[in-house]
Amino acid sequence: MNMTYNEAIDWIHSRLRLGIKPGLSRMEWMMERLGHPERNIRAIHVAGTNGKGSTVSYIRSILQEAGYLVGTFTSPYIEQFNERISVNEVPISNEEIAILASKIKPLSDELENTELGGPTEFEIITAMSLYYFGKMNPMDFVVYEVGLGGRFDSTNIIYPLVTVITTVGLDHTAILGDTIEQIAFEKAGIIKSGVPVVTGVHQEEALQVISKIAKEHNAAEYIFGKDFFVYNQQSTEKGETFTFQSERSNSRDLQITMKGSHQVLNASLAIKAVEYLQTYFSVHITEADIRDGLEKMFWVGRFEKLCEKPLIYVDGAHNPEGVNELVKTVKSHLNGKSITTLFSALQDKKLDDMIKGIDEISDNVVFTSFDFPRAASAEQLRTMFPEKKYESIQNYKQAIDSILLKLDEDQVLLITGSLYFISEVRKYILKKG
Incomplete structure (x- = not known):
């Protein structure tokens, strides 16, 4: 056949x-x-x-x-x-x-x-x-x-x-x-x-x-x-x-x-x-x-700049070690910038450690999700960090649109988490132009 x-x-x-x-x-x-x-x-x-x-x-x-x-x-x-x-x-x-x-x-x-x-x-x-x-x-x-x-x-x-x-x-x-x-x-x-x-x-x-x-x-x-x-x-x-x-x-x-x-x-x-x-x-x-x-050499989805105004970066930091490296990279290359982070990851990861790292470099965090069998829900991620009044928006497209409406040109949108998530998000942002 x-x-x-x-x-x-x-x-x-x-x-x-x-x-x-x-x-x-x-x-x-x-x-x-x-x-x-x-x-x-x-x-x-x-x-x-x-x-x-x-x-x-x-x-x-x-x-x-x-x-x-x-x-x-x-x-x-x-x-x-x-x-x-x-x-x-x-x-x-x-x-x-x-x-x-x-x-x-x-x-x-x-x-x-x-x-x-x-x-x-x-x-x-x-x-x-x-x-x-x-x-x-x-x-x-x-x-x-x-x-x-x-x-x-x-x-x-x-x-x-x-x-x-x-x-x-x-x-x-x-x-x-x-x-x-x-x-x-x-x-x-x-x-x-x-x-x-x-x-x-x-x-x-x-x-x-x-x-x-x-x-x-x-x-x-x-x-x-x-x-x-x-x-x-x-x-x-x-x-x-x-x-x-x-x-x-x-x-x-x-x-x-x-x-x-x-x-x-x-x-x-x-x-x-x-x-x-x-x-x-x-x-x-x-x-x-x-x-x-x-x-x-260029490898997509690794601290990749997708847009200049506002600055939008995507990075497949899909485990605590990846987040630790992302934190160091942000401090080296985006020091002093106001950063909003959109985060989604799989349920079987050490999510609490990952979220602590994300919080360290972010002025605001929005949790979201995507269509994948093992993806954590937006609300599940938000409840892991209750001391901060961070937002959860289940649909990542709505989350991106909502963030971009509020973002000034000199601010940064950092999108990170599962590589499967990055794959979907990257297509959506590039399509938006």
Whole structure:
């Protein structure tokens, strides 16, 4: 059966009902039936609590600047579903999505009738990407972003050239564990035998877990602050500047347009990862490629300015760690501005910690919601911070319109929370013009 694009999207999204089913058995079954496309891919694998998407994009941008054909697999999408599987930053076509779904659906139907059970939405999309990059359209490199955790994530079917673990924080605790050590163990599950790991993790207890697993797999470690460093970081109107230093390089006055110290960390992880490819796989990357790749990289929905008058920013700070970084970025780049924050998040997050951080940088907060199964209601969010007389408006479109009517040109509207929320809000604001 050949599916249309709309049929493919409807079928893929229908798998959301299965939720999250950790484990690699269904992926292994599908890879076997597809002729093991994952074995044909030269991959870079990126896990972490925060910063995965940006780090993936920095790596892609540097490799692309060096003239390589680079695939990426990321989640969730912000503008359109197809962007989850992209080539040199360009989402694959509707026709290719339809072809891939038509290839995977018979396997899904067959798998449904086995003791393993049917694949989840994420497993289906991952299988589609692996078939695309491994069989349909081979790349020089493919950068894979872990969906959740690492050890049992469906992307963990790949055997990469290098592994990156960005950060570790208390997110998805119901699935990954409620301590830093447990979550680090799950993230470190992507470490493979002989494959080095580059990490920006800073907690000593998490690093001990990662180091233990790396040693067990004879995998070299490159740790931010120990094996590579950032100096002279400065926030500018355009973004951030910094110096990167490692055993092999000392690059001064690097520039990124993405704002925040966390983006400097993400960029440094990307530099170290491609430096490893340079050294051990003879990948030709010049310092100019690194400079230009960093400066040209832009990742939507991350402290992104959508409007100048009034100033409107959107940022996918979807957990406490993300909010902490947002707070620091706002203090660096919007210091002294009057800020109204529109906030919505998923029920399974540590909402109280997130709201405390939002309150710290906001003159006013409006809570809202959006159409998503796990989204918290506006009133649920408001009641978590009863000491402030903040407003709740359930419909986010009404909330935005209400705020904009009251906002002066020199004030800021900051919209933050779930990336799923940011995806919807971003479209609405851009459509309004």
